[in-house]
Amino acid sequence: MTIHLAFLIVYSVGVVALGLWTSRFIRTSGDFFVAGRTLGPGLLLASMLAANIGSGATVGVAGLAYRDGVSAWWWSGSAGLASLVLAFWVGPRLWTLAHRQGFFTTGDFLEFRYGAAVRGVITVLILLGTLAILAGQIIAGAAILNVLTGAPRWVGSLIGGSIMTIYFAAGGLLGTAMVNTVQLVVMLAGFLLAVPFAVGSVGGVEGMFAASPAHFGDITFSAGPGSGWTLLFLTGPAFIVSPGLIQKSYGAASTGALRLGVALNAAALMLFAFLPVLLGIAARVALPDIEDPNLVLPTLLRQQLPAWLGALAMAAVFSTEVDTCDAILFMISTSASKDLYKRHINPQASDGDLLRVARIAAVVGGTLGVLLSIYLATVIGALTIFYSLLGVSLFVPVIGGLSSKRAGSAAAMAAIVAGVAALLVVRFAAGGAFPGLDPTLAGLVAAALAFAAVTLLQ
Numbered sequence: 001m002t003i004h005l006a007f008l009i010v011y012s013v014g015v016v017a018l019g020l021w022t023s024r025f026i027r028t029s030g031d032f033f034v035a036g037r038t039l040g041p042g043l044l045l046a047s048m049l050a051a052n053i054g055s056g057a058t059v060g061v062a063g064l065a066y067r068d069g070v071s072a073w074w075w076s077g078s079a080g081l082a083s084l085v086l087a088f089w090v091g092p093r094l095w096t097l098a099h100r101q102g103f104f105t106t107g108d109f110l111e112f113r114y115g116a117a118v119r120g121v122i123t124v125l126i127l128l129g130t131l132a133i134l135a136g137q138i139i140a141g142a143a144i145l146n147v148l149t150g151a152p153r154w155v156g157s158l159i160g161g162s163i164m165t166i167y168f169a170a171g172g173l174l175g176t177a178m179v180n181t182v183q184l185v186v187m188l189a190g191f192l193l194a195v196p197f198a199v200g201s202v203g204g205v206e207g208m209f210a211a212s213p214a215h216f217g218d219i220t221f222s223a224g225p226g227s228g229w230t231l232l233f234l235t236g237p238a239f240i241v242s243p244g245l246i247q248k249s250y251g252a253a254s255t256g257a258l259r260l261g262v263a264l265n266a267a268a269l270m271l272f273a274f275l276p277v278l279l280g281i282a283a284r285v286a287l288p289d290i291e292d293p294n295l296v297l298p299t300l301l302r303q304q305l306p307a308w309l310g311a312l313a314m315a316a317v318f319s320t321e322v323d324t325c326d327a328i329l330f331m332i333s334t335s336a337s338k339d340l341y342k343r344h345i346n347p348q349a350s351d352g353d354l355l356r357v358a359r360i361a362a363v364v365g366g367t368l369g370v371l372l373s374i375y376l377a378t379v380i381g382a383l384t385i386f387y388s389l390l391g392v393s394l395f396v397p398v399i400g401g402l403s404s405k406r407a408g409s410a411a412a413m414a415a416i417v418a419g420v421a422a423l424l425v426v427r428f429a430a431g432g433a434f435p436g437l438d439p440t441l442a443g444l445v446a447a448a449l450a451f452a453a454v455t456l457l458q
Helices: 003-025 031-035 041-052 057-067 068-101 107-114 116-149 151-202 205-209 227-240 243-250 254-274 274-287 293-304 305-344 353-374 379-403 407-432 440-457
Strands: none
Touching: 003 107, 003 254, 031 274, 031 379, 041 068, 041 151, 041 379, 057 068, 057 205, 057 274, 057 293, 068 107, 068 243, 068 254, 068 274, 068 305, 068 379, 107 116, 107 254, 107 305, 107 379, 107 407, 116 151, 116 293, 116 305, 116 353, 116 379, 116 407, 151 205, 151 274, 151 293, 151 353, 205 274, 227 243, 227 379, 227 440, 243 305, 254 274, 274 293, 293 305, 379 440, 407 440
């Protein structure tokens, strides 16, 4: 057994044990969903940042940087910019409503603002989209185990999926906030130590960029949709209205705690975004023949770093996969139990029933995510499905609902239908004729126009 694998096993056992230990504090659905609304800035920062720095921000971005250079920063940088909007505008307004009305989920706000039909449609779309992003996280964990042990993807997916499902189903939001604090320390330590070693092994920053393609130093470079600054349209809206992040915001002890915790998360995201970019560029110089973008980061950490540091960095990457998985399971379990089961299947369900269904939904979601991860090709490909669908369906109804009292359920439904339709048409039908047209941007514009038109007509 290598030191890399031994460290990973010890770390995983510790994470599961901590999640199980926190389960003794979970007595009601409110404890599970919003941690009793007791999270201060520190726990909120840890929970948000751990959720936002996942496989896309590490394994995925390193793969993008291997291809595009420093412009891969926009994947996580856009999330940081969007988090500022969540911190200072969207989050406090939704928290105030949630505190006053007793909201647990984003679906609670949508029904309050537009009615049950809109809530039901969004819930279904969220459940479909979250399975794709969950699969993306699990793919990253499986890639790490493949590099360390040669295990096929299905084995790595099963192991990573089991770890995150067990500790989340046990501890809910409170458990994940505590586990995320530990994971955040491991993640930051691993990346902050790994970057100087990796960059130094290829001649330092100056030597690394001198040995790279000319566009690798241009942060404004874009090869088209899904590359460079165009990622702002893909990840930005999703990070403003992500149900998982909004529901974490509901857990804040106050609007002040929310603003500070989420703003610090935004700043940390924009700074952290450079670390996997530098690792990806270093991998391009040192290991130019990697064909699978999922393997760029784990291969670099295994081959270019001292064994002890490689083990810590591997645990850091695995940590990002696991802690983002729990945020996704949070979306799945709360949407399935509160927005679907409690609202449409069994309105008379007791608090104990709701808690039980939430945990069952987490287990089922984890299982489906593992199965889907076996069939999707890359981390970025899986995450793109989620961010696109979330942005075009949820961004306009949430922002419009907070901005205008005139808009009703017809406007929200029109925005959802127009946004999803435009996304699908551009991606699968018109993309060949207009290769420079971003499908997510097209969906956002169509959704906004439909929302505005129906609101004015009404």
